[in-house]
Amino acid sequence: MFRSNEGGYRPEVDRIADIWGSRTPHGRGTRWPVRVDQRLADGVEESDVDRWVQSACVLCSNGCGCDIAVRDGRIVGVRGRADDIVNRGRLGPKGLHGSWQAHGKDRLTTPLIRRDGELRETDWDTAMSAIVRRSQDLLADTGPLSHGFYTSGQLFLEEYYTLGVIGKAGIGTPHMDGNTRLCTATAAAALKESFGSDGQPACHADIDLCDALFLYGHNMAATQTVMWARVLDRLEGPGRPRLVVVDPRRTPTAEAADVHLAPLPGTNQALLNGLVREVVERGWFDREYVDRHTLGFEELKATVAPYTPERVAEICRVSPADLVRAAEIFGTSDRVLSTVLQGFYQSHQATAASCQVNNLHLLRGQIGRPGSGVLQMNGQPTAQNTRECGADGDLPGFRNWDNPEHVEELARLWNVDPLTIPHWAPPTHAMQIWRYAEQGSIRFLWISATNPAVSLPELARVREILRREDLFVVAQDAFRTETTELADVVLPAALWGEKQGTFTNLSRVVHLSEQAVEPPAGARSDLDIFLDYASRMGFRDRAGDPLIKWKDAEGAFDAWRECSRGRPCDYSELSYERLRGGSGIPWGGERLYADGVFPTAAEYCEDYGHDLLTGASTTPADYRARRPDGRAFLKAAEYTPAREQPDDEYPLLCTTGRSVYHFHTRTKTRRAPELQKAAPDPWVELSPADADELGLGEGDVVRVESRRGSVEVPVHIGRCRDGVAFLPFHYGFQAANELTATEWDPVSKQPLFKISAVRIRRV
Amino acid sequence: MHLATYLGLLQTSLRTLAGAFREVASGHGDEPDVRRTCEVLASRIDGQAEKLAPVVDRYGEHREAEPERLHAAEFEQTRTGGVGLLRDLQDLYALSSFTDITWTVVGQAAQGLRDQELIDVVNACEQDTARQLAWLKTRIKQGAPQALIAARD
Known part of the structure; x- marks a missing residue:
């Protein structure tokens, strides 16, 4: 079963410290080099492995192809598959350490x-x-x-x-x-609303081909580390793509960006309406594509008209110049790839804002072409x-x-x-x-x-x-x-x-x-x-x-x-037979919608769609009357303020999110010693200015309290924008979700984890 | 001309409807989607009333013309439980339908009078009324089987 690494190399690095591993930079349009990552149990050498068994990693939605190492009927490690189109041999820290070490610990063995x-x-x-x-x-x-x-x-x-x-x-x-x-409902909903059916339009190889990359509420460096390694290899290679990141925190992802927009939680729809307006007003859209392949342009144009850069800047508290610059990158790059994740999916107006990302691509006909498209991300594998x-x-x-x-x-x-x-x-x-x-x-x-x-x-x-x-x-x-x-x-x-x-x-x-x-x-x-x-x-x-x-x-x-x-x-x-050996295989081909024909025909579509503001279903008769017949929908919605707003009593907005070292509620990752040691306990992150105002220093233990509940955790001063606190959601003790509200998006029904008004006091 | 009378009726029914949506929002706070959507719709109905106000001023509002017969039903207190929610949403549906057809009547008069300002107001607001009805119907359809078959309250 053992196969050579086909020219790849296997760096011996501590992947807890060096999360994304060694760089293999490359230029646009060239093949992403192979780099095979492997981790075996201490004391086990490659020669000790009886069998390598084909699989793929289930510790994030990237789905890296891997082989499981087996010795004496036990799993003793894991190795990335060099010929897999998703990861070309790589694995992230969670895959390397967390995918196999839990198997022998604390298992339930009897009902x-x-x-x-x-x-x-x-x-x-x-x-x-x-x-x-x-x-x-x-x-x-x-x-x-x-x-x-x-x-x-x-x-x-x-x-x-x-x-x-x-x-x-x-x-x-x-x-x-x-x-x-809780993790991908909005991806599915936004795809259905815009294109008539679920189904990811773009592919991983588009990272190798794009001229601009937009990450909307997607801290890729933490959530899909191998995908981010692929981006880093473009960023450090010749012909670097321009990177725009939308995130209220200055994450490592945001630090790599040419433009970082940090809107206040709950205002994504205003920001996106502003971006759409710029692209329309500046004439950066493809009139022919819009006419042939979409419905709803005039309504979209009218809806976004009031969202001038100045108005958006005021609502979102971002710089209008940055907004205009981001729009210009979107509007003028030949090939744009966008990804969207929880910062949009788990926030106010989730589906509406995610649909605006689809709209940006539809307006420019940037979908289904190499290097151009949308990845409405999944959370779980x-x-x-x-x-x-x-x-x-x-x-x-x-x-x-x-x-x-x-x-x-x-x-x-x-x-x-x-x-x-x-x-x-x-x-x-x-x-x-x-x-x-x-x-x-x-x-x-x-x-x-x-x-x-x-x-x-x-x-x-x-x-x-x-x-x-x-x-x-x-x-x-x-x-x-x-x-x-x-x-x-x-x-x-x-x-x-x-x-x-x-x-x-x-x-x-x-x-x-x-x-x-x-x-x-x-x-x-x-x-x-x-x-x-x-x-x-x-x-x-x-x-x-x-x-x-x-x-x-x-x-x-x-x-x-x-x-x-x-x-x-x-x-x-x-078939199982076709899936054995080699790389994983995408259904539907590498990219969807290369021909600009979308699954919106009334008899074929997965959903007749909804009103983005209320979630009201479109009736079959109303849907047919629009004669979508393969055209995509440019769905519009105004920005409405979120219900949960900061006030004198609860002055900060708390958002929850992920640590690079843990997956979900840690059932596996806390049983991997390296990952557990890297992030054993929860914390709250604050901006330096907010910490200063509260008189808090690094490591001070505080109570973070919303109207629903509270946690007591140490302060970490760092990456949040002013007015925003961050809690990792993985931990079952001092759990972030004690604070979050029972509220959800009207279309996707995804809960709004990213917007809870809180107060913070020293314990 | 009875248009002024009808504008008064429309204005009153918008106020009643906005109030009813707010009542249901606060009475059914344990159903977060109902609470949230009713709040959003109520504030949009306020917006409709605002749009209508200059036209009402222009024609002069005649609330008193036929107080008995031309009056939208008031919304009573909210009920509780699954079936109670269903009934409250149904009441909203009835009130919203009444407003919907009143907009139609006023819109017809606006056409006859070639009153472009009023025609524009009606066009803008009819869509929003359709949205209320569509949401209510969606939510009622969703909740009905559980409330009528499985609910125990």
Whole structure:
């Protein structure tokens, strides 16, 4: 299995200190050089490795191709795959250290069941029987609306699709969503609003080809370190692209920028309306492209007209000159690549602002061409599959819940009554699922591979919901977490490397992740758990045959290929065989929309769209009347002030975010000693001026308090703009989400983690 | 000419509607999307009333003409629970529909009078009224099955 590095080299550097590794600079349009990163357990040499097993990293949405090192049936390390188009051999600190070291530590190996208020060890049959009994009782008593499923951005495609079929055709509940609602819902929503369907337009190679790069609310240096290494290699090579970063913090990403815009949290829409206005007013748009390939130009132009640089500067507190300069870079560069992430997705007017990024590209026809395009980023590694397979609210295969023909297609495929498949309203989003549980109308909540007791906003409320007597909570995880401790049944699950499956990264690249080792005795793959539930529940199709007809991952993948056939995310040409060896393969080709034809035809689109201000659905009749027929939508919205505003009592705006050393709620990364040591505890970051005004010095312990709750953490003086505080969200103790509000974007329904009014006092 | 009477009716119904949206926003604070959207829509209705004000001044507002028959229903107190939310949204829908058709009536008169200022006001505001109705319908459709089938309050 061992293959040479094909000319790449393997630098021996401390990747905790040197996060992005050694530079391999290159010029525009030349191939990104290979650099193979590898990490083996202390004392293990390459020659000790029995097998290298193909996979891809699941510690961010980049999805770097890698091989898992196995010795004596245990995972002993990891190495980047030189021939993978995503990473060309590289891995980041989280991948190198965090992807494999947790496997042998603190694992759940036996199901737990709550008896007399305590979680006690039990066997699989007892645990599954308890789940099935409760499920059947509730179905008989109340029906499918009593059931909710809350999954993850961490499972494999095969597991999501299986869960999707169970929920939609087995139970028939609209209450299915995942943690992806917290991280990538706005990416999906913005793509649907502008282009008619989900699906990432651009690709990683566009970094190698662009003349200008715009990062909107995307601290790439911390969140996708290998992607950032690719950018650094362009920035340090000949023909450097110009870089514009929008972020209220002066992050390492922002420090590398030609223009750094630091708008006040909550004002992204004003900023973007200003950028769009400049591009329109200065005539930097492509009239022919706009006429042929878009709808809505006049309304967009009228909406952005009032957003002069001076007005935007006043709302956002940025320099008007910087705004004009950023617009000029956008308007005059031949090839522009934009990326968007949580600074937009988790903030006020999330979908509206993200759509403006799409608009900028549509106005200039900068989409689908080499070096030009949009990357509406994903947060979690397999979030794309949650969206594709129907394990979040959407119907599988980017089908439109409001299109009876699409529902009929699924009913035929699964051989069920179309009425079983919930499609009477938009599928229930995560925040509404939790609300129904809080009100007692959802009484069965199955949580898989995620830790909402740390990741959801307003944690005191989430804990109260999970503790409700009338809510039966199933939690499926590899470790005990803050969430499993509040569950009624806990199911021990296998981890990455202990099971087989595929997943799709932020640029649509599909990787096969092979099983490298056996799970610890007692743990089962999430797929096997779902299949067991389906079988015990006795879900049948109209012919009386089992609803779920597959028994393993490859069988699920093949069923999914059929489900996706003819849809924008068409996997029918992919197979496990094709995915073995070499690089991951993107569905839909390298880039989407090269021909300027978008999936907006009424009979094909995934969604009829929404009013960006309120989230009101566009009716099928209104949608058809616009005759989109392959043209993209230039969606407009005015800026409205956010509900949460600083005041005398809570004078600072707190934003939450990520550390480069941790992933999500640290279930894996805190079990990697190097990562844990690098960032063991939470902190709050303040600007020097704000710290000065509060009389605080580096390391002083303070209470950060919002109207919802508080944390006590040491001060770190640094990167925030004045008026803004920052908390990392990963930690289950002194958790940032004690402070955040239960509020969400009207279109994507993504919670607004980035805008909480707080006060800070020395403890 | 009864246009002045109708302008008065429209002005009153806008005030009633804005007040009703605010009432629902504060009464259903535990539904953050309802609270937020109702607040946004209420402030936009204030904007409609502002746009209409100069026209009302020009024609002279005649509230007293037919007080019994030409009057928008007042919004009562908000209800609680899933079904209560549904009913409150339905009341908003009824009030909003009343305003919607009143704009239509006024718009027809504006056409007949060739009153460009009023035509522009009606065009600008009708879209916004359509947005209210579309949001209410979306939210009602979303909440109805849970409230009617599974809710226990």
